[in-house]
Amino acid sequence: MKGETLRSTVEQLSSYKLRPVEELRQWRPDRKRPCRPVKGLAVYGGYICTKDDDKCDYCTRRIETMHDHTPAHGKKASQHTSNAPLWQACKLQTYFTAKGRIDYFVVAEEEGERSSSSSLLATGGEPVLSQNEGKLFSDLKADVV
Numbered sequence: 069m070k071g072e073t074l075r076s077t078v079e080q081l082s083s084y085k086l087r088p089v090e091e092l093r094q095w096r097p098d099r100k101r102p103c104r105p106v107k108g109l110a111v112y113g114g115y116i117c118t119k120d121d122d123k124c125d126y127c128t129r130r131i132e133t134m135h136d137h138t139p140a141h142g143k144k145a146s147q148h149t150s151n152a153p154l155w156q157a158c159k160l161q162t163y164f165t166a167k168g169r170i171d172y173f174v175v176a177e178e179e180g181e182r183s184s185s186s187s188l189l190a191t192g193g194e195p196v197l198s199q200n201e202g203k204l205f206s207d208l209k210a211d212v213v
Contacts, residue, residue, distance in 0.1 A: 069207060092163050093171055099125035102176040106161055114160035116174055118153050119143065127160055127172040 097103040105111050115134045117126040119141040126137050134155050135145035148154040160172040
């Protein structure tokens with residue numbers, strides 16, 4: 069971005085009333101009760117821990133990380149079965165994507181978006197970019213090069 073486009077973008081972004089990280093975490097939706105997706109945030113395929121329902125609400129996008137989490141409950145990932153699941157597939161969102169700031173919450177699947185666990189694994193949980201997002205990333209790459 070350059071010139072007028074950059075100026076108007078900075079002006080627009082400066083007009084937003086941003087909330088501090090601590091406030092967003094305080095008001096984060098309860099992970100055990102999926103909420104409607106927040107418009108404008110990417111939706112990811114992920115997993116939520118199902119052990120100790122009242123206490124543990126661990127979420128992650130990576131199945132390997134969920135495997136690493138299961139010992140917190142005295143279990144091994146190999147003990148996960150359909151009859152006694154240790155985690156379940158879900159859709160996740162987060163306000164921040166920077167390392168150390170990620171704090172996922174579970175969102176309900178929109179009608180027509182229902183997908184099997186295998187399709188979540190097949191996509192790697194990566195969202196498909198909208199046309200505007202694709203253009204933004206292309207423009208950013210052009211600025212860097």
